[in-house]
Structures are given as C-alpha cells and as structure tokens.
Amino acid sequence: MGGKCCICGEVIDGSHKLDPCYIEIVTNAWDDDADRLQQSSVGHYDCIKKVIKLTRYLIPKGEG
Ligand SMILES: [Zn+2]
Secondary structure (H helix, E strand, O other): OOOEOOOOOOEOOOOOOOOOEEEEEEOOOOOOOOOOOEEEEEEOHHHHHHHOOOOHHHOOOOOO
C-alpha cells in the first residue's frame, strides 16, 4: 500500500481495515467565483478521527 499519513507522518501499512482515508481540502468553498486552492492527501482512519469530528456515516457500527 505505502504512503504516509498526513496527520502523524507514519507509513500507512493497511493494518486498519479502513485505511487509507482520502481527504481533500478546498479553500474558500462557498464562493463560486473565488480562486480555489485544493489539496488532497491520505491518512490513517484513526488519526483523522482524532482531529475531525466524523459523522455517523463514517463510524463503523460498534465504534464510538
Ligand atoms: Zn497517522
């Protein structure tokens, strides 16, 4: 698999069944006419979960 987590910097080895998570950041998202900046990256599910409040759709049953 490979690639490094954008949160912790460690290699993503696929040990978690939901790894890797792909995330995309878009600046000025509400303004159609704005120059947009975009960046995408991957990270560990557990790391992203620590910094972003996930919705119930992204949390497996049984996990909190
Ligand atoms: Zn990580």
